[in-house]
Structure formats: C-alpha cells, structure tokens
Amino acid sequence: MTSDQQTSSPARLRLLTRADVPFADSLRALADWNQTRADWERFLATEPNGCFLAEWNGAPAGTATTIVYGPELAWIGMLLVHPDYRRRGLGRALLLRCLEYLRGRGVRCIKLDATPVGRAVYHGLGFQDEWTLRRWVGQRAGPAPATSAAGLRPWRAADAALVASLDAAAFGISRQRLLAALAPQSVAGLVVESEPGRLAGYGLLRPGSQALYLGPVVAESAEAGLCLVEGLLARTESQTVLWDIPDLNAVAVSWAGANGFVVQRPLTRMFLGENLAPGNPRQQFALAGPEVG
Numbered sequence: 001m002t003s004d005q006q007t008s009s010p011a012r013l014r015l016l017t018r019a020d021v022p023f024a025d026s027l028r029a030l031a032d033w034n035q036t037r038a039d040w041e042r043f044l045a046t047e048p049n050g051c052f053l054a055e056w057n058g059a060p061a062g063t064a065t066t067i068v069y070g071p072e073l074a075w076i077g078m079l080l081v082h083p084d085y086r087r088r089g090l091g092r093a094l095l096l097r098c099l100e101y102l103r104g105r106g107v108r109c110i111k112l113d114a115t116p117v118g119r120a121v122y123h124g125l126g127f128q129d130e131w132t133l134r135r136w137v138g139q140r141a142g143p144a145p146a147t148s149a150a151g152l153r154p155w156r157a158a159d160a161a162l163v164a165s166l167d168a169a170a171f172g173i174s175r176q177r178l179l180a181a182l183a184p185q186s187v188a189g190l191v192v193e194s195e196p197g198r199l200a201g202y203g204l205l206r207p208g209s210q211a212l213y214l215g216p217v218v219a220e221s222a223e224a225g226l227c228l229v230e231g232l233l234a235r236t237e238s239q240t241v242l243w244d245i246p247d248l249n250a251v252a253v254s255w256a257g258a259n260g261f262v263v264q265r266p267l268t269r270m271f272l273g274e275n276l277a278p279g280n281p282r283q284q285f286a287l288a289g290p291e292v293g
C-alpha cells in the first residue's frame with residue numbers, strides 16, 4: 001500500500017472516550033451482549049489509553065478494549081464491528097492496535113474469550129486455543145436453598161485482600177483492581193469462610209442489560225463453589241441468569257445441566273505469547289465475563 005492510499009483510507013482508529021459510550025453501547029446491544037454502560041465506563045477508567053474506536057469515513061464503526069493485569073497477562077474484550085462495516089478489515093485493525101498498545105506496556109501474554117466468528121480473526125493473528133467454555137442461560141428452579149451452610153456469608157469490603165489471593169490462584173494473576181470495581185456494582189456478593197479469617201471461595205451476581213450475570217465465582221472445592229452458586233441464585237428472584245462456565249469445570253457444568261440451565265453458545269479461551277499465568281479453570285465456577293476473563 002502506498003502512503004497516498006494509506007492517507008485516503010476510509011478506516012481510522014482513535015482512542016475510545018466517554019463521549020463514545022452511547023455509540024459503543026448501541027453496538028453492544030446490536031450484538032445482543034449483556035454488558036452495561038457502567039461496564040464501558042469501567043473499561044475507560046481502568047485503561048484510558050487502551051480502549052479504541054474504529055471509524056469508517058468518519059462514522060463510528062467498531063470498538064475494542066484492553067485490561068493490563070500485569071506483565072504476565074492482559075485481556076482484550078468488546079471487539080465489535082457494526083454489521084454495516086464488517087469484512088473491511090476493521091476488526092483486524094482494532095485487534096492489531098490493541099496488540100501494539102499491550103506490547104508497548106511490556107505485556108508478554110494476551111488472552112481473550114472468542115466467539116466462533118471472532119476466533120477466525122484471532123487465529124489469523126497467531127492466537128492459540130487454550131480451553132473451551134460455554135455460556136449457559138437459565139433461572140433458579142424451585143425454592144431458595146438454605147444459604148447458611150458451610151460458612152456462606154455476604155462479601156464485606158474487608159474481604160478484598162483474601163478474595164484477591166484466592167482469585168489470583170484460580171485465575172493465574174491478580175485481578176484485585178477489577179474485583180474492587182465489580183464488587184460495588186454487583187447485585188450480591190458472597191464468600192465462604194471455611195474457618196475464621198480463611199476463605200474457600202467468593203462469588204458475585206451482577207447486573208446486565210439483558211439478564212443477571214453470575215460471576216465471577218471462584219472456589220477451592222466443589223462444595224464451596226456450588227454453595228456460592230446456589231446462594232447467589234437464591235438472590236435472583238427467578239430472573240434470567242447468564243453464566244459462563246469453563247468446560248473443564250465438570251462440577252459446575254453438571255450442576256448447571258441438572259438445574260435447568262441450557263447452553264446458549266460456545267466460546268474459546270485463546271492466548272498469544274507465552275502462557276505465563278494459566279490459572280486453574282477447575283476452580284473457576286463462573287467467569288468474570290468473556291470481556292475480562
């Protein structure tokens with residue numbers, strides 16, 4: 001491509017700003033995704049130089065966000081291109097801009113959770129599959145279970161440090177900043193305190209634009225994980241719940257299937273670079289969201 005062609009290209013990338021949130025959220029709605037405006041605001045507050053907008057002939061056409069967890073791992077999310085502007089290279093260009101930003105920050109491994117169509121774009125750029133997960137949808141069936149079992153209690157602000165270390169062991173790296181932002185936005189938060197001052201699990205139930213979102217839920221044991229899932233679902237008043245579960249977490253998958261949840265769509269966790277922080281998907285009973293891990 002000559003420099004003339006480059007300057008006359010209808011595609012342009014720039015930083016996503018708060019003024020773009022209405023457009024970004026309209027794209028999100030077109031794709032039937034569940035995030036909220038508060039999620040966009042959080043992305044911008046967390047990574048103001050790492051969220052991007054693509055324009056086509058000056059019109060906003062696509063988005064992508066990043067989160068740096070540390071030098072070992074960063075996340076790419078919210079890759080969306082308006083249906084009118086697809087297959088013109090915008091998705092790929094947004095992704096390349098994210099990679100450029102993250103490499104500039106010294107990040108050595110980049111991950112994302114890919115939809116089947118997104119996977120085609122990521123494969124082309126060298127991303128490899130790590131494991132599969134599925135989005136489940138359902139509602140609490142039957143009466144609310146007794147939730148006082150096994151040390152289950154509400155999440156308190158003072159739990160943050162214990163939650164962060166439990167979460168880091170399961171996820172692979174600390175998400176302390178993310179969790180600190182998600183907890184106050186949540187509908188409910190619970191922990192399992194296995195003995196005084198020791199947590200065996202934590203979980204959040206969050207608002208969504210289409211349905212409640214169950215996650216993240218992280219636990220050291222099947223018992224603690226399912227106790228959290230049941231305790232959080234008990235707070236849903238039978239509203240529809242979306243729940244992303246790693247297929248490797250057989251306990252959560254079989255509980256979901258046995259309790260009326262059905263699979264809505266498959267996703268693939270992918271990574272680029274050296275997988276320095278693999279984490280343990282068997283301790284992840286619910287993701288925090290494909291857009292953040």
Ligand SMILES: CC(C)(COP(=O)(O)OP(=O)(O)OC[C@H]1O[C@@H](n2cnc3c(N)ncnc32)[C@H](O)[C@@H]1OP(=O)(O)O)[C@@H](O)C(=O)NCCC(=O)NCCS
Nearest residue numbers: 079080081086087088089090091092114115117118120121
């Ligand atoms: C995925 C998405 C962002 C791709 O955006 P896009 O601007 O159309 O992608 P590009 O034009 O840059 O495509 C890059 C390459 O990806 C592949 N690709 C993209 N869309 C594809 C499709 N529908 N089917 C098969 N391959 C596809 C192709 O190899 C393409 O190159 P080509 O057009 O030269 O063949 C867009 O389809 C979208 O917003 N989908 C809905 C939301 C979503 O699933 N986002 C991904 C989240 S992980």
